[in-house]
Amino acid sequence: MTATHVGRSIRRKEDPRMIAGRANYVDDIVLPGMLHAAIVRSPEAHAAILSIDKSAAEARPGVVGVFTGEDLAEDFAAPLPMAWDPPGVDINVPEHWPVKRGEVKHVGDPVAVVVTTDRYTAVDAAEDVIVDYDPRPAVVNPEKALEDGSPLVWDQFGTNKTHEWSVSGGDIEAALAEAEVTVEQRVVNHRTSGAPIEPRGSIGEPRAESLTLHSSTQIPHIARLQLAGMLGMPEDKVRVIAPDVGGGFGAKLQIYAEEALVLALARRLGRPVKWTESRSEHMSNSHHGRDQVAHVTLGAKRDGTLTGLKVRVVADLGAYMQLLTPFIPELGFPVAGGCYKLPAIDFHVTGVFTNKMATDAIRGAGRPEVTYWMELMMDKLARELDMDPLELRRKNFIPKDEFPYETALGIFYDSGDYAGSLDRLLQNFDLDAFRAEQAELREKGIHRGVGFSTWVEVCGLAPSRAVGPQGVGLQAAFWESAMVRVHPSGSATVYTGTSPHGQGLDTSFAQIAADRLGIDPENVDVLHGDTDQGPWGWGTYGSRSLSVGGESVARAAEKVQAKAKKICAAMLEAAPEDIELADGKFQVKGSPGKSMAMAEIAFAAHVPPQELSADIEPGLEENAFYDPENFVFPFGAHACVVDVDVETGKVKVVRYVSVDDCGPAVNPLLIDGQVHGGIVHAIGQALYEQIVYDEEGQLVTGTFVDYALPTAAEVPSFETDRTETPSPVNSLGVKGVGEAGTIAATPAVVAAVLDALSGHGVEWIDMPLTPMRVWEAIQGKDGAPAGSNGGGGA
C-alpha cells in the first residue's frame, strides 16, 4: 500500500456545515413537546438546607414541575460515578447525587430543578424557589484543610484528606544524599476552567421504554453505561448521542448531574427536557482543572548530572469525586522526570476536599502540572550550578539510541529524539542573535526574555492492562473500536468509538481509511458519537483519538482490504496473495492491466456476478478492536519570547517558536491547529486565567468578565515546526498532539518572564503572571495575592 492521502494537508470535511451556520450542537436541537429545565443552585459554599419553598415557582404559568433532591430520591438507582479504585489505597468517596439532600458543599451545588414550557420561564421559576440555608464554615485552602482543627467538608470521614498515593523507583534518599546540589521549590499549578466556547447542554428524550440523551459529551458510550446504571435501566434502553460538540478540553469528559437529571425528568414527565448551561454555570459547575501545590526537590552532581527527584503534591479535589477526580493528580507520574535520565524518582500525592467544584481532567490533565515544575526546576538548577539551562538539559536528555527507555518508575518511553528537537528549535530560533537583541533592548529599557521547554508527554490512553483494574486501578479499559463499511457503490462509512469535538477526525480518519480502501477521502463518511450507530468505544481525551482510534480504523480498513483482495482474486481468477493495492486499484502483481476498482469489488461483494468462493461471506464490512501495548510519548522543544513592562508588570508574548514530534503526520494542517490552540490554552493559564474562590468559598470568577481567556490581541502568530520520530507502538507510528501545546508551553512562558526580569532579583513567580503579581515580584513582595486558592492566603 502506498500512502496517497495520509500525510497531506487536506482541508476539513467538517467545515462546510460549520462555516455556513449549519452545524448541529445540542442547543440547536428542538424536539416536539420539549420542556426546559433550569437548576436552582446554592449561593452558599457550605450549608445545611433547612427548607425549600417551591410554591411561588409552582404557581407561575408555564411551570410543569419543581423537584428537590427529596422529590427525586427514587429516580436514581445509583449516585454519580467515580471510576478509580487503586489497589491498596482507600479513597474517601462521598455519595454524590444529582440534586442535593441535606447539605450543599460548594457554590453552584444543585438544590432543585424547575421544568417549564419555555427557556425564559425556567430561569424566572428558578428564581422563585426560596431556599433557607444554615451556613457552615467553608474550607477553601487545601494546605490549611489538612491542618488539625480545620473545619471539615465531610464530617463522616473525620478528615479533609481524600487519599494518599505514591510511586517510587530507585533509592530516593540515597540519590538526594549523593547529590552535590539540590534545589527545592513550592510550585503552584492553580485552578483553571476548560471553558470551551460551547457551554454544556443536554436533552433527555423519552421514547416508549427507552431514553435518548443528546449531550455535549466527549464520552457517549461511557455516558450510556454509567447513566443506564444511575437510572436503573438496561444499557440497551439508553441511547446517547453527542452531536456536534463545541470544544471540550476535558470539561466534557465527565458524567454530569445535569445529564442524569434531564433523563430522569424526561422519564418522569414523558416529554423531552432540555437543559442548557449558562456560562456562569460553566464556571461554577463544569469541573475545574489543575489546583495542585507541589513541593519539588531536584538533586544533581556539580557537573549537572541529575541524581533524584522528590515530589510531594497536595491536590485540591473540591467537594465531590467526579469521574476521574482523584486520579488526575497522579496522571502525570509516568513523565515525572521529563525527558531526562533520572535514576531515582519519588512521587507522592495527597488529595484534599475543599468546598469548591470538583477538579478533574482539563487539557493535559496532570501532565501540564508535572512538565511545568520539571522544566522550571531544570532552569532553577541551572542557575544554581551557573550552567546554561539548555546545556543542562542536553547533559541529561535520554539519548535517542536508548529507546525504548525504561524510566526509574518502570515506564517505557516508546521513542524519542530530544536533542534532535532542541537542535531543530535552535535552527529556527537563533539564540545568539536573540541575546544580542535582548541586551540592546535592555539598554533602551525594554525587558525582553526567552524561556525554553523541552518536554515529553504520555498519551494515547491507554494500554488497558496498565491503567485498568489490573494496573493503576481505573474501573475501565481503554481500547478503541472502528467499523468500516464499504457500500455497494464503493463509498465507505467509518464509525469510530472516539468522539471528536473539534479535532478533525472526520478528515484524518477518512484519510487513513481511504488509503487502505483505494478510494478518495471525499467518499469516506466518518460517523461518531451515537451509541446506536457503531461498536462500543471509549471516547476522545488524553490525546488518544489518533493513536488508538485511528489505529483501529487502520486495522478495520485493512481487514476490509484483505477481503476485497479475496473477492478481486476470485473475480480475476488469481490468488489473493497476488493481489496488490496500488494507485487506487486492486491489481494482479506484475499485470497492471488486470485490475479492479474498489467500486467494482464492492458491488461484487453485495451483488456477486458469479459464484465467488464458499469462504467469502457477502458484504464488505469489518470491525476492529485495538488495545495498545503501550502509551505513546510525544515530545518537543518550545521557545517563548516575552516583553515585560517593569513599570506595570504587564507581560506580552511577542514570539513563540515550537518544534513538536508526534510521529509521522496524517494531516499537517490539523497538527498545526492543535499545537496553536494548545499553546494559547497554556499562555492563558500562565498569564491570565484563574478560577478564584474567596475566603468564604464564594466564586469570584463566575463569568468571562472575571475569567480572562486570551483574545487574538494577546497572542502572536506561531512559528511551528515538526520532527517525525515514529512510535513503534502502532502501525501508523503516530503519537497524540491535542494536549501537547498545553503541556509544553506554561514553563516556557514563565521562564521567559523570569529571564526578562534577570537582574531584578526575581527567581520565582506563581502563575498566573498577572501584572500585579509580576509588579509585586519586582518590588520584592510575594507574588501571590492573599485569598487566591493554592497561591496562599485563605
Added chain:
Amino acid sequence: MSETVHVQVTVNGEQRAMEVEPRLLLVHLLRDTLGLTGTHVGCDTTNCGACTVHMNGEAVKSCTVLAAQADGAEVTTIEGLAPKGNGALHPLQEAFWEHHGLQCGFCTPGMIMAAADLLQRNPDPSEEEVRHGLEGNLCRCTGYHNIVKAVRSAAGSEVKA
C-alpha cells in the same frame, strides 16, 4: 410576561413580523423563533462574540440587543452571509475553510461575522489590526493563528506561511 411587542425585522433579506416578549433577546429571536441556529450563545456577558450578527450593516452581539430594538432593522446572520444559491461561499467562509480557521466551529459564525464587519471598515488590515479587530470574539480551539491568516487572506493581503 403576557405583554408582547410587535417586531418587524428583515432577516437575511426576508421580512418577518412577530409578537415577542419585550425582554426577548435578538439572539433568541433568531435561534428560537426563526430557527436560525447558526448564531450561537457562548456566555452571558457579551464577552465571547459567538452571537455576532450584522444589524443595519454593522456587527452587533445579538445577546445584548433586545429583539424590540431590532424593530425595523435589517439583520444578516451567518446563514445569509453568502450569496444566495449554488452553495456559494462568502470569501471569508472559503478562507476559514482553506486555512483551517476553525476546529469545533462554535465560535466560527460569530468570528466570521465580526471579520466581515472588520473588512468592510478596513479592507486591508495588518495582522495587528485583525487581532485587535477580533478582540471581542473568543476562540478556545485555534489559538487564533489560522483565523488571522484566513481573514488576511480573504482581504487579499499577503499571508505569512
